Structure formats: C-alpha cells, structure tokens
Amino acid sequence: MATIKDVAQRAGVSPSTASRAMHGSKIISQPTREKVVKAARELNYAPDFNAQNLATKASNTIGVVLPVDHHEIFSNPFFLEMIRGINSICSQHGSMTTLATGISSDELVHNIDVMIAQGHIRNFILLYSEKDDPVVARLQHFDVQYVVIGKPYADVNKTSYVDNDNIQAGTDATQYLIEQGHRRICFLYSDISKMVQGDRILGYQRAMMQQNLPNIMLEQRFENHADGVSALKKFFAQYPDVTGFVAVDDMLALKLQQVLHNDPDWKVKQFSLIGFNNSIFSELAHPTLTSVAVFPQRLGEEAAKIAMANRPTDELSTAIIVPHQIVKRHSVHQIRSLG
Amino acid sequence: MATIKDVAQRAGVSPSTASRAMHGSKIISQPTREKVVKAARELNYAPDFNAQNLATKASNTIGVVLPVDHHEIFSNPFFLEMIRGINSICSQHGSMTTLATGISSDELVHNIDVMIAQGHIRNFILLYSEKDDPVVARLQHFDVQYVVIGKPYADVNKTSYVDNDNIQAGTDATQYLIEQGHRRICFLYSDISKMVQGDRILGYQRAMMQQNLPNIMLEQRFENHADGVSALKKFFAQYPDVTGFVAVDDMLALKLQQVLHNDPDWKVKQFSLIGFNNSIFSELAHPTLTSVAVFPQRLGEEAAKIAMANRPTDELSTAIIVPHQIVKRHSVHQIRSLG
DNA sequence: AACACTTTTGCAAGCGATTGCATAAATTTG
DNA sequence: CAAATTTATGCAATCGCTTGCAAAAGTGTT
Numbered sequence: 182m183a184t185i186k187d188v189a190q191r192a193g194v195s196p197s198t199a200s201r202a203m204h205g206s207k208i209i210s211q212p213t214r215e216k217v218v219k220a221a222r223e224l225n226y227a228p229d230f231n232a233q234n235l236a237t238k239a240s241n242t243i244g245v246v247l248p249v250d251h252h253e254i255f256s257n258p259f260f261l262e263m264i265r266g267i268n269s270i271c272s273q274h275g276s277m278t279t280l281a282t283g284i285s286s287d288e289l290v291h292n293i294d295v296m297i298a299q300g301h302i303r304n305f306i307l308l309y310s311e312k313d314d315p316v317v318a319r320l321q322h323f324d325v326q327y328v329v330i331g332k333p334y335a336d337v338n339k340t341s342y343v344d345n346d347n348i349q350a351g352t353d354a355t356q357y358l359i360e361q362g363h364r365r366i367c368f369l370y371s372d373i374s375k376m377v378q379g380d381r382i383l384g385y386q387r388a389m390m391q392q393n394l395p396n397i398m399l400e401q402r403f404e405n406h407a408d409g410v411s412a413l414k415k416f417f418a419q420y421p422d423v424t425g426f427v428a429v430d431d432m433l434a435l436k437l438q439q440v441l442h443n444d445p446d447w448k449v450k451q452f453s454l455i456g457f458n459n460s461i462f463s464e465l466a467h468p469t470l471t472s473v474a475v476f477p478q479r480l481g482e483e484a485a486k487i488a489m490a491n492r493p494t495d496e497l498s499t500a501i502i503v504p505h506q507i508v509k510r511h512s513v514h515q516i517r518s519l520g
Numbered sequence: 521m522a523t524i525k526d527v528a529q530r531a532g533v534s535p536s537t538a539s540r541a542m543h544g545s546k547i548i549s550q551p552t553r554e555k556v557v558k559a560a561r562e563l564n565y566a567p568d569f570n571a572q573n574l575a576t577k578a579s580n581t582i583g584v585v586l587p588v589d590h591h592e593i594f595s596n597p598f599f600l601e602m603i604r605g606i607n608s609i610c611s612q613h614g615s616m617t618t619l620a621t622g623i624s625s626d627e628l629v630h631n632i633d634v635m636i637a638q639g640h641i642r643n644f645i646l647l648y649s650e651k652d653d654p655v656v657a658r659l660q661h662f663d664v665q666y667v668v669i670g671k672p673y674a675d676v677n678k679t680s681y682v683d684n685d686n687i688q689a690g691t692d693a694t695q696y697l698i699e700q701g702h703r704r705i706c707f708l709y710s711d712i713s714k715m716v717q718g719d720r721i722l723g724y725q726r727a728m729m730q731q732n733l734p735n736i737m738l739e740q741r742f743e744n745h746a747d748g749v750s751a752l753k754k755f756f757a758q759y760p761d762v763t764g765f766v767a768v769d770d771m772l773a774l775k776l777q778q779v780l781h782n783d784p785d786w787k788v789k790q791f792s793l794i795g796f797n798n799s800i801f802s803e804l805a806h807p808t809l810t811s812v813a814v815f816p817q818r819l820g821e822e823a824a825k826i827a828m829a830n831r832p833t834d835e836l837s838t839a840i841i842v843p844h845q846i847v848k849r850h851s852v853h854q855i856r857s858l859g
Numbered sequence: 860a861a862c863a864c865t866t867t868t869g870c871a872a873g874c875g876a877t878t879g880c881a882t883a884a885a886t887t888t889g
Numbered sequence: 890c891a892a893a894t895t896t897a898t899g900c901a902a903t904c905g906c907t908t909g910c911a912a913a914a915g916t917g918t919t
Contacts, residue, residue: 184904184905184906185905185906185907186905186906196905196906196907197906197907197908200906200907200908201907201908204907228905228906229904229905229906231904231905231906232904232905232906232907233905233906233907235904235905235906235907236905236906236907236908237906237907237908
C-alpha cells in the first residue's frame with residue numbers, strides 16, 4: 182500500500198509538497214504538480230482514510246439511520262432504494278456511508294452514541310421521521326448535523342430535510358378517486374406517529390372537505406388475517422357505501438386487497454384502491470395497484486447532497502421537495518357518481 | 521470530545537497507562553485500572569475511530585458489497601434483511617459496516633478499488649455470488665479477505681461463505697409439488713449465471729430424475745407483460761400438460777402468477793406455484809404464495825461472524841449452511857395424480 | 860550587482876491513539 | 890538492610906497525512 186512518502190520520493194519532492202499538489206493548492210508550480218500526480222497514479226495511491234481524517238479532523242462518512250428494526254420495515258424495499266440514492270452521491274464525493282440500526286429504540290440510540298463518540302461520522306441522514314424521536318434528541322444534544330428524509334416533527338425551520346409534499350400527494354390521490362366517481366372514500370393508515378402518514382391524512386381530508394365529502398378513516402395494520410377481517414366487518418357495518426380506499430402505503434393497500442379478495446361478498450364489490458410509493462408490490466399485485474410514486478432513490482440523493490454540503494451548524498437549513506406522481510394501473514375503477 | 525489524554529489526566533496517569541488499562545492489559549494494577557475506567561466513563565470517552573485504526577493499522581469496518589445496481593435488485597427486500605443481520609452482529613462487536621454499490625460492474629469495481637486503497641476496510645461481505653465476478657477477481661488480486669453469501673463460483677474450498685443448501689432446497693420444493701400429485705413440473709428461472717439459480721435448478725433436476733419425470737425448464741424474466749404472455753403461449757404449446765411451477769424466487773413466481781391470472785383460460789387451470797425466499801411478497805400475494813424460507817437475516821449474521829473472526833489469510837476457509845424451510849400457503853393445490 | 864519582492868518548497872509539529880523499551884516502585888530475598 | 894527481582898508506570902516513537910511557518914529559489918527593480 183503506497184503512502185504519501187512513496188509518492189513524494191518518486192516525484193522527487195517532500196511529502197508536504199506532494200500533499201499540496203494533490204489537493205490542488207494554488208501555490209504549487211505546474212511542473213511539480215504534474216510530477217506528483219503522475220507518481221501517484223503510477224503507485225495507485227489513495228490517501229489513507231484514517232490518517233487523512235485524523236489529520237484534518239474532518240470525517241468523511243455519513244451515518245444512515247434506519248428506523249427501529251421491525252420486520253415489516255425491513256421487508257420494505259423503500260429503504261434500500263433510498264440507501265442506493267445516498268450511496269451513489271456519496272461515492273461520487275469520495276465519502277463513505279455507514280448504517281445505524283437497532284432492534285429497539287434504546288439499542289439504536291446507543292449505537293448512534295457510540296458512532297458519535299468515535300468521532301468519525303460527518304453527519305447523519307435519518308431515513309424516517311416520527312414524533313418525539315429519541316434519535317433526533319440525541320443528535321441535537323451532541324450538536325451533530327443531520328438531514329431527515331420526511332417532514333421533521335419539530336424545529337421544521339431549523340432542520341434540513343428532503344420530503345415529498347405528502348399533503349399534496351394525499352390530496353391528489355384522493356382527488357383521483359373522486360374524479361373517477363367515488364364519493365365515499367376511506368383513508369386507511371397504520372401508524373399516526375409517522376409524520377408521513379399524518380401528512381397524507383391531512384391531504385386526504387383537504388380533498389374531501391373541498392368536495393363536502395365526509396372523512397372516513399380506518400386505522401388498521403392487518404397484522405393477521407382474522408383481525409383484518411373483523412376490523413373490516415365492523416368498518417363496513419358503519420360505512421356500508423364506501424367504494425374506494427386511499428391506503429397510506431402500498432403494503433397496507435395490498436394487505437387490504439388480500440382481505441377483500443378473500444371474502445366472496447367483498448370481492449365482487451370491486452373496491453377501488455390507491456396506494457403510495459409505487460413499490461414493486463404495486464406492479465406484482467393482481468390487479469396491479471395504482472399508486473403515487475414518490476421516488477425514494479431521488480429522496481436519498483437529495484439528502485446526500487445536503488449532507489455533503491457540510492454547512493456550518495448555524496447556517497440556514499435546507500428543505501427540498503421531491504415531486505410525486507400518480508402511476509395509474511388497474512386497482513381503481515370508474516363508477517357512476519351516486520351524486 | 522474527550523481524548524485519551526483527558527482520561528489519563530483525570531485518572532492521574534499517563535496516556536499509555538490509560539490505554540493499557542482500557543484494553544485489559546495484564547500488567548496494570550487493579551486500582552489504576554479502576555481509576556482509569558471510572559474516568560473514562562465519566563468523560564463519556566470512546567477512542568477516536570480514525571486514530572485507533574491508524575495506530576493499530578487494523579481497520580474495523582466491513583465493506584458490504586451489493587450486486588450491480590439494477591432496479592429489480594434494489595426492490596428486493598432480501599438484501600436489506602441480510603444487511604440487517606450483518607449490521608446487528610457488527611455493532612455488537614463495535615465494528616462499522618459500509619456499503620459498496622455501483623450502477624455498473626465497472627463503477628462497482630472502481631468503488632471497491634478506492635475502498636481498498638484507502639485501507640480502512642477490514643474485509644468484505646458479498647451479498648451475492650455469480651459467475652466470473654470481477655469484484656471477486658479484484659479482491660483476490662489485492663489479497664483482501666472476503667466472505668460471500670451464496671456458493672462461490674470458483675475456489676469453493678478456499679473461500680469462506682454462507683449459503684443455504686440450494687440444491688436440497690430445489691429438491692425439496694420440487695418434491696413437495698410431486699407429493700401433491702404433480703407430474704409435469706416446470707422450473708422457472710431468470711438468470712443462470714447466478715449461482716443460486718444454478719443450484720436450485722440442479723435440485724429440481726435431481727428430484728425429477730428420482731421420479732423419472734422429465735425436466736421442463738423455462739428461462740423468462742417477465743420484464744413486460746406482452747413478452748411474458750407470448751413466452752407462456754409458446755411454452756404451453758410445447759408443454760400443454762404442465763400443472764406446477766417451481767420459480768427460482770418469489771418475485772418471479774409472482775410475475776408468472778400475474779400473467780397466468782390475467783388470462784381467463786390459464787386462470788381457471790389453477791396452476792400450482794412455489795417460490796423461494798419467503799419474502800413479504802409471498803404473504804401479500806393472492807393467493808398467498810407457498811415459498812421456501814431461506815432466512816436472509818440469518819445468512820447475514822453468519823457472514824458477519826465469519827468476517828469478524830478475522831483469520832489470517834491462509835487459514836482454512838469456513839462454510840456455513842443455513843437451513844431452509846418450506847412455508848406452506850395457498851398457491852399449491854393437490855391434484856389427482858395422472859400417473 | 861545588490862535589494863526587495865513573489866513564488867515554491869520543505870521542515871517539523873501536530874491529529875489521537877498504541878506499544879517497545881527504559882525506568883520507577885514495590886516486593887522478595889540473602 | 891542492601892541487593893535482586895518482580896511488577897507497574899511513563900517516555901517517546903510511530904501510524905500516514907496535513908499545514909503553519911520559515912527557508913530557498915526565482916523575478917524584477919534600481
């Protein structure tokens with residue numbers, strides 16, 4: 182493994198000159214620079230990561246924080262797509278990414294504490310945003326920079342984040358069902374403490390209000406089939422004329438679809454469904470699921486760009502909104518308005 | 521951020537003593553050790569990652585290599601589950617993980633070159649195994665340790681790996697269909713250059729041969745609906761009496777299922793399907809998909825354990841086989857044997 | 860040709876840990 | 890009680906790189 186001394190020696194200069202030459206310092210003469218660059222290339226030199234970070238006291242790795250480890254979350258490809266976006270930007274900039282995970286909130290926080298104490302994480306990207314997140318509290322306590330993907334729960338103006346306009350997305354999805362003639366539309370969600378769900382709910386409510394339609398909400402995780410069936414039974418008893426569902430994400434939409442299709446009575450009713458995320462699930466479902474695409478890879482890329490920019494702590498925060506788009510498939514049916 | 525000097529000062533000893541005390545060196549007296557440990561705890565001290573690695577010339581991060589970036593791969597939660605397993609073991613050992621990705625083979629190899637040159641990766645875990653992988657060539661060239669998840673293509677005895685017994689899994693899946701009365705069973709795959717697919721094929725062939733049944737293979741990716749339909753048309757023209765499919769993974773099984781369900785003739789035939797991976801897809805499908813569970817998280821954990829063990833280069837390699845298990849759902853139907 | 864600038868280069872001191880070796884303290888022994 | 894051991898500590902070098910500052914080389918001006 183070549184060191185800077187080897188490069189310097191081969192170029193016939195001192196290590197300091199070599200270092201400056203390779204960093205494009207203006208005070209190095211052109212011929213010297215060329216000699217150094219050539220030598221470096223010949224030796225296949227890359228600065229030692231640890232030494233460089235130690236010397237500059239500026240770390241170069243981004244900590245990517247996954248939500249607390251719940252089987253369901255890890256089976257959602259959404260996160261991997263965001264990671265892919267982050268990683269592609271980071272490797273363009275010569276940065277590394279490292280993951281923080283934990284099977285409980287405590288463990289996750291502890292892992293992050295260690296990462297901070299070891300002092301080699303430049304800043305963090307949180308792949309989620311939720312109410313009263315202890316991770317955020319920790320990062321603020323240590324005054325570590327972070328970017329969240331999603332809408333921050335608190336300190337919105339002081340936090341850098343990348344998000345979709347989930348309120349608008351909720352509205353768009355709902356309006357789409359309305360345009361197709363639906364009037365009794367239910368919003369299905371699973372966890373109100375996630376910021377993203379709250380926003381999509383708001384968007385739904387706005388769309389319904391604009392048309393003077395009633396809000397019909399259902400909180401249900403469909404964790405097992407029996408619970409799902411009984412919840413739906415109760416639901417339809419109360420709201421017999423619902424024809425469409427806006428589900429807060431594709432996975433939930435599919436779970437709903439599954440329960441509906443398993444019951445002959447419900448199946449024939451051909452409910453309309455729209456989900457969010459345009460995940461692979463929506464393509465593989467039968468019928469294929471209409472879904473609001475949110476471009477997780479893009480979210481990751483933008484978050485990484487902000488993280489790379491490395492602003493001083495007190496500068497203004499950045500917010501970037503990634504557009505969404507409805508991808509029409511076969512789970513939404515046009516109906517005669519009951520108007 | 522506390523340094524070892526701060527700890528030493530607070531404990532009233534020299535930095536070297538502090539260092540030794542915290543590393544459990546035998547030559548430090550008990551009272552001194554306690555003073556140091558106490559001081560360290562009070563200062564919330566953790567050794568600087570970069571400094572420590574530099575001094576010991578032994579890095580502590582594991583590079584996790586994802587397959588070349590193809591949308592489909594990143595939408596498969598399988599990988600995230602493996603990463604989760606790796607990360608949980610690594611953080612227990614105080615190691616970091618960092619990801620290597622690339623949108624092309626060249627880019628991936630380049631990223632790995634940089635990581636190696638920077639000299640801060642202890643060793644690598646490859647989340648896939650395929651024929652003539654340039655990444656493997658690179659790692660071998662630089663004499664960097666690595667563990668592969670999957671069966672190595674070459675140097676099986678010299679490579680550490682974690683895998684399922686995919687041959688047996690292929691046999692088991694096929695036998696299960698046979699037990700349910702199927703006789704004309706097709707094996708559906710998408711990319712023969714992946715070791716995992718090759719092994720499952722072998723397993724299928726073994727099971728069919730044992731029963732004197734003919735091999736019926738279909739290579740098809742179902743990248744778009746029209747291609748899928750025409751491929752199947754051709755297929756059924758040749759093999760009209762096929763009743764069951766063993767698909768090399770759940771995603772492919774679902775794509776097949778989708779095409780089958782979209783055609784009224786095919787739909788009524790109620791083909792039986794079995795997939796592999798027991799991914800979330802299999803639960804969300806309708807009907808739910810019978811699938812061979814392979815426990816990706818476990819694969820990741822075992823790979824991480826091997827990677828952590830950090831054996832000298834020329835020691836014997838380790839191979840670990842993680843058991844699989846058929847998870848029965850509703851996509852396999854019993855039929856009267858045509859025997 | 861001597862002086863005053865500029866431009867380039869190199870010396871040496873860090874960054875925060877670890878570790879071989881010398882020394883100091885404690886203990887045993889004669 | 891002094892000498893010989895054993896045990897515990899600290900000094901200083903090192904890992905590979907960066908960077909402030911001083912020295913050297915180059916340029917231009919009288």
